[in-house]
Amino acid sequence: VRSHKIAVIPGDGIGIEVTASTLAVLRAVQDKIGGFELSFDELDYGSARYKAQGSYTPEGWLDYLRKSDAIFFGAVGDPDVPDHISLWELILPMRQKFQQYINIRPSSILPGIPSRVVGTKPGDLDWVIIRENTEGEYAGQGGRTHVGTEWEVATELAVFTRKGVERVMRFAFETAQSRPRKLLTVVSKSNAQRYGLLLWDEVAEQVSKEYPDVKWDKMLVDAMTVRMVAKPTSLDTIVTTNLHGDILSDLAAGLSGSIGIAHSASLDPTRTSPSLFEPVHGAAFDIMGKDLANPIAAIMSAAEMLRWLGEAEAADLVEKACRQSIAEGKTTGDLGGSLKTSQVTSEVVDILEQL
Amino acid sequence: VRSHKIAVIPGDGIGIEVTASTLAVLRAVQDKIGGFELSFDELDYGSARYKAQGSYTPEGWLDYLRKSDAIFFGAVGDPDVPDHISLWELILPMRQKFQQYINIRPSSILPGIPSRVVGTKPGDLDWVIIRENTEGEYAGQGGRTHVGTEWEVATELAVFTRKGVERVMRFAFETAQSRPRKLLTVVSKSNAQRYGLLLWDEVAEQVSKEYPDVKWDKMLVDAMTVRMVAKPTSLDTIVTTNLHGDILSDLAAGLSGSIGIAHSASLDPTRTSPSLFEPVHGAAFDIMGKDLANPIAAIMSAAEMLRWLGEAEAADLVEKACRQSIAEGKTTGDLGGSLKTSQVTSEVVDILEQL
Numbered sequence: 046v047r048s049h050k051i052a053v054i055p056g057d058g059i060g061i062e063v064t065a066s067t068l069a070v071l072r073a074v075q076d077k078i079g080g081f082e083l084s085f086d087e088l089d090y091g092s093a094r095y096k097a098q099g100s101y102t103p104e105g106w107l108d109y110l111r112k113s114d115a116i117f118f119g120a121v122g123d124p125d126v127p128d129h130i131s132l133w134e135l136i137l138p139m140r141q142k143f144q145q146y147i148n149i150r151p152s153s154i155l156p157g158i159p160s161r162v163v164g165t166k167p168g169d170l171d172w173v174i175i176r177e178n179t180e181g182e183y184a185g186q187g188g189r190t191h192v193g194t195e196w197e198v199a200t201e202l203a204v205f206t207r208k209g210v211e212r213v214m215r216f217a218f219e220t221a222q223s224r225p226r227k228l229l230t231v232v233s234k235s236n237a238q239r240y241g242l243l244l245w246d247e248v249a250e251q252v253s254k255e256y257p258d259v260k261w262d263k264m265l266v267d268a269m270t271v272r273m274v275a276k277p278t279s280l281d282t283i284v285t286t287n288l289h290g291d292i293l294s295d296l297a298a299g300l301s302g303s304i305g306i307a308h309s310a311s312l313d314p315t316r317t318s319p320s321l322f323e324p325v326h327g328a329a330f331d332i333m334g335k336d337l338a339n340p341i342a343a344i345m346s347a348a349e350m351l352r353w354l355g356e357a358e359a360a361d362l363v364e365k366a367c368r369q370s371i372a373e374g375k376t377t378g379d380l381g382g383s384l385k386t387s388q389v390t391s392e393v394v395d396i397l398e399q400l
Numbered sequence: 401v402r403s404h405k406i407a408v409i410p411g412d413g414i415g416i417e418v419t420a421s422t423l424a425v426l427r428a429v430q431d432k433i434g435g436f437e438l439s440f441d442e443l444d445y446g447s448a449r450y451k452a453q454g455s456y457t458p459e460g461w462l463d464y465l466r467k468s469d470a471i472f473f474g475a476v477g478d479p480d481v482p483d484h485i486s487l488w489e490l491i492l493p494m495r496q497k498f499q500q501y502i503n504i505r506p507s508s509i510l511p512g513i514p515s516r517v518v519g520t521k522p523g524d525l526d527w528v529i530i531r532e533n534t535e536g537e538y539a540g541q542g543g544r545t546h547v548g549t550e551w552e553v554a555t556e557l558a559v560f561t562r563k564g565v566e567r568v569m570r571f572a573f574e575t576a577q578s579r580p581r582k583l584l585t586v587v588s589k590s591n592a593q594r595y596g597l598l599l600w601d602e603v604a605e606q607v608s609k610e611y612p613d614v615k616w617d618k619m620l621v622d623a624m625t626v627r628m629v630a631k632p633t634s635l636d637t638i639v640t641t642n643l644h645g646d647i648l649s650d651l652a653a654g655l656s657g658s659i660g661i662a663h664s665a666s667l668d669p670t671r672t673s674p675s676l677f678e679p680v681h682g683a684a685f686d687i688m689g690k691d692l693a694n695p696i697a698a699i700m701s702a703a704e705m706l707r708w709l710g711e712a713e714a715a716d717l718v719e720k721a722c723r724q725s726i727a728e729g730k731t732t733g734d735l736g737g738s739l740k741t742s743q744v745t746s747e748v749v750d751i752l753e754q755l
């Protein structure tokens with residue numbers, strides 16, 4: 046049997062609940078199909094650890110994680126800890142240190158999900174958003190001078206490297222090429238941001254030459270939001286910077302019905318380091334511990350993890366089970382249903398076992 | 401009679417057409433009401449000038465403009481000139497040099513405009529977006545090193561000053577206070593951007609103390625897009641950074657029905673320098689010269705200009721005439737009508753004369 050070692054970081058808030066659901070579904074699919082074995086290494090990295098012991102993670106955690114085949118991540122964020130601390134202690138270092146330079150977020154209106162945009166129906170908004178995930182506006186450089194004075198200045202330095210832009214662009218053209226419409230939209234804001242974002246556009250031009258069968262166009266991020274609302278079917282694969290990808294992928298989730306099903310993979314396509322799979326939603330302390338969280342985003346992330354690990358059959362089954370539970374209205378409140386987290390989880394497991 | 405000297409910069413593309421419409425409406429309202437006199441100083445600043453003479457503007461243009469009471473701007477952008485050149489030669493220097501630190505963009509679903517978001521109706525999405533307009537991600541600093549090599553690095557430096565953040569925050573709290581719901585949402589991305597955006601949040605906290613009657617909350621820009629789609633009525637006044645304001649205001653225009661009516665004022669609230677009024681849409685070369693552009697955004701911008709100049713009665717009339725033409729379906733194609741730019745203009749003038 047093929048064996049895969051998964052580092053599991055439930056993290057904070059509802060991250061813990063949806064991770065439990067996900068592991069239940071993963072165990073079910075493994076039992077059903079056989080042929081592979083997942084070992085789960087559950088880690089206590091997170092805000093509770095920070096509050097108790099002063100750090101999110103033990104020393105050497107990145108080297109430790111490096112030995113796993115993939116990382117499943119729940120969520121991070123705690124009302125008692127400023128977000129910029131929790132995120133830079135836990136999720137952002139993994140994306141950057143493991144060179145997970147691709148963040149990939151598919152969006153579509155699934156049957157069973159009420160449409161949010163007038164005139165759209167299930168099957169529409171079939172988008173894949175590819176977000177640069179290691180540099181740009183999240184490079185982490187910047188600082189504050191004359192703190193607290195009237196003349197204080199704070200800066201944020203966005204850093205774009207040709208290498209960094211080229212690799213994400215190539216991945217995006219390849220993704221577009223692999224999809225039926227072979228359509229790519231490159232998003233930037235190069236009219237206002239003349240250095241990093243202009244490099245972005247230039248590299249797109251250059252890389253596009255290697256993919257003559259891909260139809261592509263450029264959009265400014267502001268106009269892009271209008272196009273997503275007004276002409277959703279004109280879009281297919283989308284590639285954009287770290288910050289713009291953050292914004293546009295949330296918008297895509299909002300337009301396609303729910304952030305509760307939006308999932309995300311942070312990939313190192315070179316497979317030098319482990320890739321990371323997580324739901325797009327956060328820790329959501331307001332609904333924590335109430336068995337209200339929608340586990341589907343987390344479970345769908347895990348399906349992508351299975352696919353990444355080469356377990357396509359298992360991935361397909363998990364995805365199918367999730368879709369069927371939604372189509373049958375077996376959903377949590379955010380999707381209009383009345384089930385609890387635990388009930389949705391059992392439904393998905395049940396459906397999976399029948400498939 | 402009160403007299404106001406308006407610098408008129410039609411600029412490029414449909415900017416020229418919608419400016420012509422606007423001046424016709426302004427002349428009509430002046431004739432109708434009396435008591436004030438507008439003098440229009442039409443300037444040829446723009447891409448045609450650049451292509452013919454090598455520069456967008458004559459020497460000393462900013463000092464020259466400084467003598468006007470307000471600036472009306474059409475649009476800039478030309479297929480033959482890279483956008484980052486045209487914008488940094490014409491529109492961005494005005495915003496920055498004249499310390500027009502407030503960019504204000506109201507959005508609402510007007511009666512007569514088909515709704516884009518399921519469950520919204522005219523009157524919903526009654527938002528005022530206040531965008532910082534002189535610094536932040538548009539500070540203009542940055543550069544490129546090792547250009548063209550594999551190890552090229554390009555940077556964009558976002559600069560936030562306490563002074564700059566405080567003044568926009570205070571304006572936003574005052575705007576919120578002046579509106580019935582007294583509700584303000586402060587948008588940033590301080591979880592990922594720990595310096596400039598954290599300063600933003602801190603200043604919001606501090607300034608909020610001066611406005612105890614304003615209810616306010618903080619949102620991350622990504623989650624904000626979801627809230628705009630899913631809970632539009634929970635929002636009223638919104639304040640955000642230069643780049644986020646650019647993105648969110650386009651999204652607001654998209655959600656409320658059309659970029660063709662979205663208008664924008666770049667204000668220096670200290671009235672040291674002239675303020676600038678412009679439609680949100682760009683030069684749109686694809687429809688240029690076809691009499692297809694929607695002139696309403698430009699005309700509504702001019703209404704705001706009249707208000708800024710103290711001509712509230714005239715401003716109200718122009719706005720009312722625009723709204724009525726929309727409600728009666730006397731619109732261009734983007735709003736579902738079948739009229740030309742020139743016909744919409746005559747309709748607005750006719751309605752105005754009857755009011």
Ligand SMILES: CC(C)[C@H](C(=O)O)[C@@H](O)C(=O)O
Nearest residue numbers: 132136137291325591592622
């Ligand atoms: C938690 C936060 C740092 C993160 C981001 O901005 O990347 C989140 O919003 C996301 O999209 O994964």
Ligand SMILES: CC(C)[C@H](C(=O)O)[C@@H](O)C(=O)O
Nearest residue numbers: 236237267487491492646680
């Ligand atoms: C033309 C461009 C520089 C401008 C901006 O990004 O500010 C435009 O999109 C706007 O919103 O006024």
